[in-house]
Amino acid sequence: MRTFTAAILLACLIAPASAPAGAVAQPSGDPVTGLWINPYHSVAVRNHFCGNALCGQVVWASPDAQADAHESGVSNLIGLDLLQNYHAHSPGTWKGVVLVPDMGRKFSSQIEVLSPSRIRISGCILHGLICKSQVWTRIGELPR
Numbered sequence: 001m002r003t004f005t006a007a008i009l010l011a012c013l014i015a016p017a018s019a020p021a022g023a024v025a026q027p028s029g030d031p032v033t034g035l036w037i038n039p040y041h042s043v044a045v046r047n048h049f050c051g052n053a054l055c056g057q058v059v060w061a062s063p064d065a066q067a068d069a070h071e072s073g074v075s076n077l078i079g080l081d082l083l084q085n086y087h088a089h090s091p092g093t094w095k096g097v098v099l100v101p102d103m104g105r106k107f108s109s110q111i112e113v114l115s116p117s118r119i120r121i122s123g124c125i126l127h128g129l130i131c132k133s134q135v136w137t138r139i140g141e142l143p144r
Helices: 003-010 063-071
Strands: 034-037 043-050 053-061 081-090 093-100 105-115 118-125 130-138
Touching: 043 081, 053 063, 053 093, 081 105, 093 118
Parallel strands: none
Antiparallel strands: 034 043, 034 130, 043 053, 053 081, 081 093, 093 105, 105 118, 118 130
């Protein structure tokens, strides 16, 4: 299975009990905006408002994640809008679409704020019948 696919949608993960090294406290503003890294530390996104929706753009990716995306026809993973058109659904919950580049597919998705330093991103198929999720961690700076 490709690293990027597993990093975005195909792994169910349990969040660590404490924030990992590199995690930072939530800045002022919306608790879902800012820099976030997936549990594999292979992709980082910057969540921001794009018009009246929330979007998440890839701002860093490991060489393996970039290679997996490239093999699937994505010429440049950095700059790709991974999280698209999210709208507040209830307090701490957003609904939108997640793009999985190496699958070439979009899935209905939900972001749930777990804490100031953790969000759960879920992707679903079959009208929510089958969902997978990951816990992403807030970071203060991009990996090197």
